[in-house]
Amino acid sequence: MSKIGLIIQREYLSRVRKKSFFIITILGPLLFGAITILPTALAMSHNEHHRIVVVDETYSFCGILTNTSAVKYDYRYCSMDSAQVKHLFKDSEKVSVLFIPKKLEETNQLLLFSKQNPGEDVVTSIEREMNTILERSKMKAANLDQKIIDQVKTSIKISNIVNNKITNTTYSMALGYMSALLIYVFIFFCSVQVMRGVMEEKTNRIVEVIISSVKPFQLMMGKVIGVGLVGLTQFLLWITASFIIFSIGTKAIQKQVTSVNTPTVKTVTTGTSVVQQQNENNSMNVGMDRNKTLDYLMSVDESLRSTNWFVVVGSFLFFFLGGYMLYSSLFAAIGSAVDQEADSQQFMLPVTAPLIVSIIVMGKIIEDPHGTIAFWFSMFPLTSPIAMMARIPFGIPYWQVGLSMVILVASIFLAIWIAGRIYRVGLLMYGKKITYKELGKWLFYK
Amino acid sequence: MKGYMANLITAKNIVKRYSGHTALDDVSMNVPEGCIYGLLGPNGAGKTSMIRIINQITGPDSGEVYFADEKLAPKHTEQIGYLPEERGLYKKMKVGEQALYLAQLKGMNVHEAKAKLKEWFIKFEIKEWWEKKVEELSKGMAQKVQFIVTVLHQPRLLILDEPFSGFDPINVELIKSELLRMRKEGTTIILSSHNMASVEEMCNYITLINHSKAVLEGGVSDLRHSYKQHLWEVLFHGDTGTFKGALGNKFELVELKEEANNNVARVKIKEGTTSNELLKDILPVASINGFSEILPSMNDIFIAAVNGKMTTLNKA
Numbered sequence: 001m002s003k004i005g006l007i008i009q010r011e012y013l014s015r016v017r018k019k020s021f022f023i024i025t026i027l028g029p030l031l032f033g034a035i036t037i038l039p040t041a042l043a044m045s046h047n048e049h050h051r052i053v054v055v056d057e058t059y060s061f062c063g064i065l066t067n068t069s070a071v072k073y074d075y076r077y078c079s080m081d082s083a084q085v086k087h088l089f090k091d092s093e094k095v096s097v098l099f100i101p102k103k104l105e106e107t108n109q110l111l112l113f114s115k116q117n118p119g120e121d122v123v124t125s126i127e128r129e130m131n132t133i134l135e136r137s138k139m140k141a142a143n144l145d146q147k148i149i150d151q152v153k154t155s156i157k158i159s160n161i162v163n164n165k166i167t168n169t170t171y172s173m174a175l176g177y178m179s180a181l182l183i184y185v186f187i188f189f190c191s192v193q194v195m196r197g198v199m200e201e202k203t204n205r206i207v208e209v210i211i212s213s214v215k216p217f218q219l220m221m222g223k224v225i226g227v228g229l230v231g232l233t234q235f236l237l238w239i240t241a242s243f244i245i246f247s248i249g250t251k252a253i254q255k256q257v258t259s260v261n262t263p264t265v266k267t268v269t270t271g272t273s274v275v276q277q278q279n280e281n282n283s284m285n286v287g288m289d290r291n292k293t294l295d296y297l298m299s300v301d302e303s304l305r306s307t308n309w310f311v312v313v314g315s316f317l318f319f320f321l322g323g324y325m326l327y328s329s330l331f332a333a334i335g336s337a338v339d340q341e342a343d344s345q346q347f348m349l350p351v352t353a354p355l356i357v358s359i360i361v362m363g364k365i366i367e368d369p370h371g372t373i374a375f376w377f378s379m380f381p382l383t384s385p386i387a388m389m390a391r392i393p394f395g396i397p398y399w400q401v402g403l404s405m406v407i408l409v410a411s412i413f414l415a416i417w418i419a420g421r422i423y424r425v426g427l428l429m430y431g432k433k434i435t436y437k438e439l440g441k442w443l444f445y446k
Numbered sequence: 447m448k449g450y451m452a453n454l455i456t457a458k459n460i461v462k463r464y465s466g467h468t469a470l471d472d473v474s475m476n477v478p479e480g481c482i483y484g485l486l487g488p489n490g491a492g493k494t495s496m497i498r499i500i501n502q503i504t505g506p507d508s509g510e511v512y513f514a515d516e517k518l519a520p521k522h523t524e525q526i527g528y529l530p531e532e533r534g535l536y537k538k539m540k541v542g543e544q545a546l547y548l549a550q551l552k553g554m555n556v557h558e559a560k561a562k563l564k565e566w567f568i569k570f571e572i573k574e575w576w577e578k579k580v581e582e583l584s585k586g587m588a589q590k591v592q593f594i595v596t597v598l599h600q601p602r603l604l605i606l607d608e609p610f611s612g613f614d615p616i617n618v619e620l621i622k623s624e625l626l627r628m629r630k631e632g633t634t635i636i637l638s639s640h641n642m643a644s645v646e647e648m649c650n651y652i653t654l655i656n657h658s659k660a661v662l663e664g665g666v667s668d669l670r671h672s673y674k675q676h677l678w679e680v681l682f683h684g685d686t687g688t689f690k691g692a693l694g695n696k697f698e699l700v701e702l703k704e705e706a707n708n709n710v711a712r713v714k715i716k717e718g719t720t721s722n723e724l725l726k727d728i729l730p731v732a733s734i735n736g737f738s739e740i741l742p743s744m745n746d747i748f749i750a751a752v753n754g755k756m757t758t759l760n761k762a
Contacts, residue, residue, distance in 0.1 A: 003551055006547065006550050006551060007551075010547055014536075014538070014539065200536075200537075201536075204534040204535065204536060204537055205530075205532040205533060205534030206533075206534045206535055206536055208503065208528075208530040208532060208533070209528065209529075209530060209533065209534075209548065209592075209595070209596075210548075210551065211503050212501040212502075212503055212523060212526070212528040212530070213523055213524075213548070213551040213552050214523075214551060215520070216503075424504075428498070428503070428504075430532075438465070441465050445464075445504075
């Protein structure tokens with residue numbers, strides 16, 4: 001095996017065999033899966049409803065408000081005195097008393113009494129429900145046919161067609177954010193690992209033995225490549241595991257949704273009485289909630305399938321590796337120049353600043369992926385891996401991607417050259433406070 | 447077969463500058479194959495800079511180095527074993543694994559390296575440490591491992607920078623005997639030290655470096671003879687007064703100590719006379735128990751050379 005191969009092998013194996021690698025490999029996708037699945041799962045599993053005790057002076061809403069995933073109505077105190085009911089529940093948690101006054105039609109005002117703030121979800125859900133019922137009754141009062149009422153209800157959906165392809169903007173945003181963030185995280189963690197590795201060799205004083213066998217440049221590149229491969233391995237393991245978790249999660253949710261929907265059908269066929277109609281509405285509503293979730297998951301699933309993975313994965317790998325090569329070689333130089341991690345701060349700041357800035361402006365870039373900020377950030381090599389990756393899901397002209405790649409590659413060569421010069425001097429420099437001026441001189445040592 | 451005197455390393459007019467100071471100023475040295483070569487001088491004289499240039503860790507600003515008549519090139523690193531002054535190992539790596547890695551970097555294949563390592567580990571009594579992590583080793587044991595990986599690939603040239611500083615006395619003896627054995631087998635060894643007494647007994651040749659310049663170069667016995675002060679030590683019984691009288695004008699008494707069993711005199715022989723004449727003159731007045739020439743130590747020579755007291759600077 002060539003010497004650089006040996007170095008890569010050692011760097012790779014010594015990291016992959018660590019317990020921490022194993023733990024991160026397991027935890028990563030669980031976390032990733034949890035982040036994608038959990039919000040949906042949580043939204044669905046409102047096990048703890050907020051109980052709304054209805055006190056109705058108009059006597060027209062008792063029993064007809066529809067339960068939702070957030071709210072469950074209680075009609076047992078419907079015709080009682082509001083002060084009495086309020087007193088009854090003054091210490092109860094997760095219970096509110098909804099007071100519907102006589103003059104509702106004039107004031108459009110309801111009162112909700114609770115011990116604790118029930119939260120936005122509960123309030124809007126009650127408002128929406130009341131609005132629907134009042135609107136319907138008003139329309140009925142105006143002698144409108146139920147059929148017409150149903151027809152009036154409109155729900156517009158926009159199909160965003162870009163270059164003859166249906167595009168899901170939300171999905172592009174998510175994909176842009178996710179891949180840019182992933183690149184950021186990987187560049188950061190892997191580059192810091194390279195720096196730590198260099199410092200370890202320097203402080204352990206093994207480095208002089210090694211560079212008497214191989215060139216410092218080989219050692220540096222071996223480390224950069226070895227750690228990069230570790231990152232890539234971890235990434236691939238994560239992606240595979242996340243896809244598995246995602247598809248299992250989706251299937252599980254689909255199953256749950258179908259089982260909930262079944263009884264609804266039954267009620268529709270048998271239901272005639274008011275209460276039963278209520279039930280029907282009720283489960284329809286829950287069903288619709290779940291259907292939305294399902295729709296969402298299906299659309300993500302569909303978008304996942306329709307994405308041009310060749311372009312996305314290809315450019316992801318390119319910018320991931322490119323950004324990593326650029327940053328890790330600079331980090332290697334920093335690691336070689338200092339004796340302790342504490343001393344590395346002054347050099348790390350200017351190097352990591354562009355990385356952090358590009359994360360800060362990422363919101364802007366995704367908002368306006370074809371704007372000036374987006375363009376320049378995706379050209380400047382220290383920010384382009386993140387900025388360009390955030391833009392790519394929106395469809396970027398190929399010349400821009402190409403130009404950005406060319407600039408990045410050229411910068412990598414420059415960075416490696418500079419890093420190599422600093423590295424070979426820095427490795428053997430102990431106990432000296434290093435300044436930028438000093439680093440500059442090192443570039444031209446023989 | 448190459449002659450004993452053929453040079454393995456020839457360094458010509460090496461200059462190495464760092465920002466602010468010159469580490470080596472026109473230093474030349476010739477290391478004959480098969481000898482132990484001492485690179486001596488005080489701390490900061492430039493020894494390590496010279497060693498790093500031979501190891502191709504750094505390059506000279508000007509000057510050239512030849513390895514057995516070939517211009518020094520990366521391929522030669524596999525024929526060199528180097529134990530730096532600041533030596534360490536990967537703390538988290540297992541001893542055996544690490545030794546194998548370092549051996550492979552020197553161009554050995556795994557099987558060969560493993561077999562050789564086993565032999566050395568048995569010889570140095572650290573066999574049971576193969577699977578241990580380096581951080582669990584004592585300092586003395588880590589030193590043994592470091593020495594083994596330096597010599598494992600049977601280098602033609604072995605370079606040890608301050609080899610005996612930081613080593614415990616038992617390891618020093620172990621390593622000294624290994625070095626002498628390796629020289630017998632034809633290995634060329636360069637030792638550097640600021641502590642001249644520690645290596646002069648082992649060295650055949652030396653270069654003295656002071657303030658970035660080579661002050662002296664030559665065979666150890668040649669140098670000692672060329673720097674000799676014609677001093678003789680006489681151990682005798684008898685009256686010290688008569689002894690003094692017998693010396694006359696031809697000989698100069700430098701020192702006279704009366705000890706329990708012997709009187710010890712140091713006598714300088716002036717030009718035109720010989721040790722035999724000295725012996726002839728003192729034989730009648732004292733009973734001689736010992737008579738030997740005092741050769742200067744490397745330390746004496748160094749001081750003399752640096753101070754420029756000696757005019758008989760005779761480059762061998």
